[in-house]
Amino acid sequence: MSRHNRMPKPRHAAIRAEIEGRILSGALRPGDRLPSEAELVAAHGVSRMTASRALADLVAAGLVVRRRKAGSFVAMPRAEEALFGIPDMRATIGPGRSHAVLKRTLRAAGAADRARLGPLPRGARVLALQVRHMAGATPHALEDRLINLDAVPEAAAEAFGAVPPGSWLLDRVPWTEAEHRIQALAADAAAAALLGIAPGAPCLVLDRISRCQGRPITAVRLTYPGDRHALTSRATATTRLREAPQAGMRKA
Known part of the structure; x- marks a missing residue:
């Protein structure tokens, strides 16, 4: 025709x-x-x-x-995150996204840092970051991240102004396993102020540690207003939870 x-x-x-x-x-x-x-x-x-x-x-x-x-x-983007993967925040939020690094601290790894990341060598240093992610003019998520500088030394010189830290790591650093912990928590006053919600409002909180061959790379806590995030997972009748894909080199 x-x-x-x-x-x-x-x-x-x-x-x-x-x-x-x-x-x-x-x-x-x-x-x-x-x-x-x-x-x-x-x-x-x-x-x-x-x-x-x-x-x-x-x-x-x-x-x-x-x-x-x-x-x-x-519509506000409703992020859907694969339970056994490490998504890229750039794709999760989509058009209209932006981010700002609110805090950036280089320090010797303390007891709390080791509790989050796991075993670290003597004298290890970490980079602690707090980042707010925006969808248009609306706060989308609050990110509190630790990066093991023993595993990723180049992160010490990175400002993360153009690319958020999670995306920067995904682009550069291989990972072989990721461990997730998911909670429903009430927003404290500080998080509520940064997310533009009322103190005590329900939030979905995701803690993740990624490693490469057992070596910790980064630990992150992502706090989302409860109505703006969803977690998804797919399985077959033969899938076992302990066999979530970990083989091969991915990016963290």
Whole structure:
């Protein structure tokens, strides 16, 4: 069939494609308000039903949320993290992401550091980082990370301004195993202030240690507002929990 004989794209699909493109490009960020149905009708010369269908399709795709009496807004990303993997925060948050290093400390490994990372050589040093991850203008997660400088000495000179520390490690450092601990905890005052939630609000807290051939690389605690994160896992009838994939060299 020739290009000239193709059916034109339905108007609701064209409106959806335009808005979806702006969301995926980052021009519209999480939490941004979208035009109302009446505004879409005026802007595109379509019926109210067509405008409503375009917004409904965006809601069904998980890109938009509609709030009664408030309007339609770009959806906050709901991170889904594979239970036995180490995801990249760049992909987890997606368009509109940003991060800021709030604290950065180089120090000799103390008892608390060794408790988190595990056995370290005498005189070992660590880099402690606190990072806030944003989805648009909304706090997405708080990261408290220790990096074993005996395993990753180049991290001592890295500012992590352009790339968050987890992504930086994934790009450079091989890992062979990761250990996870998941809790539901109430936000303390300090975490609540940084995440923009009320003290005591429920949070999902993930503690992870990654190692390479038994050598600790990094320990991280990720604190998420409870309604913005999910953990997923898939298994078959023959899968055993203790046999979660660990073989081969991955990046931590």
